[in-house]
Amino acid sequence: MSQHPKRKNQLTPLAAATAAPVGDHLFFYLFQVEYALRTGIEERLQALDLDLRQFSTLAFIVDGQAPTQHELAQLLRLDPSQVVTLTKGLAERQLLVRSILESDRRAKVLSITVEGRRLYAQAAVAIRRVEDNLTASLSRRDHTALQSLLHRILPPV
């Protein structure tokens, strides 16, 4: 048995996702927690045949924004060409619909389907479970405090 098992397509970011904090740097802590949360979520989403990017896509649509592909590209910080592949895949699975925006026939509006909403809800529950598990050692107040602190330092969109 290898001491360094690897899943296929495991995400190893270009930047460091260090396995241990060094010095007193906020970023070491932040990166490590982010890594744990991300991999935990990805693992759970696999069972639903979704990755984080696909989930986020559904989330933004469900959120009521009915974004165009261009808007989604900005929200996900993706190149528009990647959004094509992303949304086509979800559309093929009948999780969303890509329709022409009548007020600007160049644009495609993304809207959720019943099946898409159902899968999103399932995924959201699974993700919440991972989040709660990660912060299990915190009191509810501290969990809220963490989220609040992160919220306060969010750079303006």
Add this chain to the structure above:
Amino acid sequence: MSQHPKRKNQLTPLAAATAAPVGDHLFFYLFQVEYALRTGIEERLQALDLDLRQFSTLAFIVDGQAPTQHELAQLLRLDPSQVVTLTKGLAERQLLVRSILESDRRAKVLSITVEGRRLYAQAAVAIRRVEDNLTASLSRRDHTALQSLLHRILPPV
């Protein structure tokens, strides 16, 4: 001027690094803060001709662990083959030395040079500045609280 300017080699993770939080998910906040911090740090490190992975490498050595390449691979969650390229590059710049571990001649120990320590110190200051800037809206107590909360939910190594 493009509405969607892109730096070359800008990191766009496989997973979502969403530009806006959705719902009440911890991960949206965490990812966004992580993204802001990471890109901010990478920008500063560019001036020193370092990326985060290289900085982390120096950091682990300076931390006094004198790790072998194998150990560094685990710390950075990298494949050993990638560590070769990584450490060779830093060795060429005389920032570290790769020497044979006498107690196990297969292994290579990494140790910092004077020049490497100097550059590391510079980089650490620059990173600290980015971190402080990110949390500028927080009181010192809240900054500490955030770091402490993140520390408490770190998964065991």
Add this chain to the structure above:
DNA sequence: TATTGTTATACTCTATAACTATA
């Protein structure tokens, strides 16, 4: 026989440019 480091290669994902349709 197992492990560390190394090299070479295949593969995945991203960046870029060119193109169509619409504004």
Add this chain to the structure above:
DNA sequence: TATAGTTATAGAGTATAACAATA
């Protein structure tokens, strides 16, 4: 002329396998 979307392709980064040296 500019913008949304699309397609094709080149490039960067990662995973995998094979190998040498040492244990």
